[in-house]
Amino acid sequence: MKKEYVVVLDDDHDDSALLTESFSKYHSLQVQAFDTPRKLLHFLDQPDGQQVALFVIDLNLPEMSGTEVISTIKTMQRFDGVPILVFTTGGTPAEKQFCAKHNIEKIRKPPNIEGWESFAFVMAAHCDPRLARAKI
Numbered sequence: 001m002k003k004e005y006v007v008v009l010d011d012d013h014d015d016s017a018l019l020t021e022s023f024s025k026y027h028s029l030q031v032q033a034f035d036t037p038r039k040l041l042h043f044l045d046q047p048d049g050q051q052v053a054l055f056v057i058d059l060n061l062p063e064m065s066g067t068e069v070i071s072t073i074k075t076m077q078r079f080d081g082v083p084i085l086v087f088t089t090g091g092t093p094a095e096k097q098f099c100a101k102h103n104i105e106k107i108r109k110p111p112n113i114e115g116w117e118s119f120a121f122v123m124a125a126h127c128d129p130r131l132a133r134a135k136i
Contacts, residue, residue: 074102087109
């Protein structure tokens with residue numbers, strides 16, 4: 001049986017934990033969280049890394065920016081069509097333009113648990129379009 005993953009890249013462990021916990025309320029896909037681009041890219045080179053259903057990427061990261069990570073993923077043909085969501089505390093005009101150019105939904109990191117729940121629901125709707133018609 002094919003196992004699919006939601007891949008989260010964020011160097012803030014608390015944010016990753018909140019997102020993972022909130023997402024589990026809406027969808028049964030396993031979340032793989034990474035705190036550095038290097039770890040994520042290594043995972044993508046492994047057999048399990050081929051089974052990504054959704055990428056959720058922070059823009060402010062160590063080693064390389066989130067836009068650089070996304071650009072790298074975009075060169076990997078096996079991930080064509082896999083949705084990418086960006087979540088960040090801010091976003092420069094260049095980052096906003098990058099997201100618009102690549103048709104990537106950009107969501108501001110939530111300030112409270114209700115916001116994390118809403119973001120997790122958006123993630124789940126990307127994994128299961130039937131949820132897009134439902135409401136929290």
